[in-house]
Amino acid sequence: MSSTAQAIHHEEHRQSFFERWFMSTNHKDIGTLYLLFSFLMLFVGGGFAMLIRAELFEPGLQLMQPYFFNELTSMHGLVMIFGVIMPAFVGLANWMIPLQIGAPDMALPRLNNLSFWILPFAFALLLSTFFMPGGAPAAGWTMYPPLVLEGGSSIAFMIFAIHLMGISSILGSINIIATILNLRAPGLDLLKMPMFCWSWLITSFLVIAVMPVLAGAVTMMLFDRFFGTNFFNAAGGGDPVMYQHVFWFFGHPEVYIMILPAFGIISEVVPTFSRKPLFGYKAMVYATASIAFLSFIVWSHHMFTVGLPLGAEVFFMYSTMLIAVPTGVKVFNWVTTMWRGSLSFEVPMLWAIAFIVLFTIGGFSGVMMALVPADFQYNQTYFIVAHFHYVLVGGALFGIIAGVYYWLPKWSGHMYSNFWSKLHFWSSVISVNVLFFPQHFLGLAGMPRRMPDYNVAFADWNMVSSIGGFWFGATQLIFVGVVIHCVFFSKQKATARVWDHAYGLEWTLPSPPPHHSFTLPPVIDDSQLAHGDTSH
Template identity: 75%
Template sequence: MNIAAAPALNHEHDTHAGPPRGLGRWLLTTNHKDIGTLYLLFSLLMFFIGGSFALVIRAELFQPGLQIVNPYFFNQLTTLHALVMIFGAVMPAFVGLANWQIPLMIGAPDMALPRMNNWSFWILPFAFALLLSTLFLPGGGPAGGWTLYPPLALQTGQAFPFVILAIHMMGVSSIMGAINVIATILNLRAPGMTLMRMPLFVWTWLITAFLLIAVMPVLAGTVTMLLTDKFFGTSFFNAAGGGDPVMFQHIFWFFGHPEVYIMILPGFGIISTIIPTFARKPLFGYASMVYATASIAFLSFIVWGHHMFTVGMPLAGELFFMYTTMLIAVPTGVKVFNWISTMWRGSMTFETPM
């Protein structure tokens, strides 16, 4: 029996070279686990950079009169330390965990917008390279504190526009990531995975993502107003031109206090996932945990004035912010109570996550 030989295949013009390898794989990846890993590694790098700034700060404060660094450079380090730790270490760490865990927890094949996921990460290294490069400019980096209060922040030299651009880039990255999280959770849940069946980590990230979309544009607008005050002759916050520096504080802390919960709510979600696992019990009061998380997010928008009790607010304003600040402790207390109740009479195993 004769078997005809199969004709030789000519692969000369075959363009299917397979997925990119090496550096190209990480630059072009749309896999949620790869991007989550990139976020976590970037967060670790920024933690070491911000931590090195903190070590210099603490060494300088070890004893009066040491003068390890000059006072102006000390102020630059305190400013950059805060910006790097908040926007470069804490937030990317939680975004990395979200990229890794959310698709796995809700049964999704990947994030809803994988290419935008890639972009949202790769904006960050350029933003922080720009921010840290200001240390090498002739006038040095920003030295007005991470809150950028005018008029002190407006005395920053050549670094100022670079800092503002870096903050805008961080904000764009955060908003893109938040949109991706919301689209993934609302559209890619597995059949039967209703909203009230989702793990608490997913719930906390859904609410955190809405917070990010709400407040990052506020920060962007505020720092842009600072920029126009410095370079375009406006007087939003310049008292000499009829502006009000205290107005900056109101707008900034309207962003700043929700930002506090942007950084802690995913942490609450992690705790709410770990405790039931190692107590070997379902989470006590699941629905109340969801409502408590949403309540914290809502109340975070009406407590910003507690950062400003010394600016001369009317007594009614001070009382309002005092009571709302006390009120936000209630849903937080609900969470702590539910965690304790979950552990109560559980089959606890004290392993590393616990």
């Protein structure tokens, strides 16, 4: 045993900056890189959003040409999805999964480093298009042909950037699956795992299944643009709608890729601060799996108005509404976990509760749009913008922030400022509603999305929404301050358990945990599982 044990330990000492961050095989360092990268991208994508809201502050063209506005909306979507939400979840997975399953590291640590380092290069390719003739991609993040093919030099860069992001997330997910299936401590059966691991196990499966399909879709686009094929040209027997089908076969599971890990985080946070076991742990696992399964058979609800046959409209309407069932199970289980618990409202719990409320609002507007006749009204309006921002900001982003506030003391070994983190929360939760709730009204009244100018009838609510937007954007600077203060300046040491009712293996290690989390497999105590379900 000695040689391997030494091999594990000897690298902890004396490593240069370059070695530590660029050649890493350490899940914590790579997780930190992922989180920092997505934090940076949050402000890049957020900057685009600020410009969009500034232009929409009043009717008329104030700040920019319409084409540049379209570049901003397209790039805002691509950056936020592939550069913020997904890498942040992978970063959390990197940090937490080995800690939660009693592993020393990820299963394939070098591959892990590769998955991360692809991302900065991919975004260098993507963001460089702003400086090219013809500008950045401007046909929306969904990149529908034939419009997207009208772009300038950016198309090839955009497609290759997407290929790189796809490779990165596929490799990352392969690593996560291998880690969860192969590196669990002896005795930690699958149904003893924390919900966060379960949600990532299922999410990884989705990523590996759908990212290659996106690669296929953009590859066909590449061929149509540069090599004279006719995939998306009806004159040659192809069909532009075919792109939409292939894209949304990726795109809908992608929606769940961006929310399932957040479900996992919330399922960790709520029991801790309710001081109760997670209600219906197994139901949560099965609900997550059914959401993942259903996500493969609902894709055309993104295309209801494109001219689908009636049979397809009806099928996709019903299959979409079915998703409300397992999702409802989850929401009810979180609420029931809190029911009669001895609740305390530490910062992670505040974010988790806000998540439940805001995600449910977004979920309800989703059910509205699942109805085909109603969707003909909502389609391409600000209503859909309000809907997916409720699930992606109030849902995914709030979930990530809840996770960061939950585990930050574990990572850094210090507590963060209670006052500033609570200010961050209250300011965010109020401003996010000022920002997005009026967009429901605008959409129902008929304001189209992806337009830099609008009818004066929409002026008031747009101004309210823009004020909320600037407020929400500025509020996130508090988050930066809280994190920097916690990591570098905070004097208040965190205990190993941090929260008094936090269970699971990550809380058995000191804060911060040692360089290699577990060098020997830990012993599993069934009374100390994260979800508190001892019935298996």
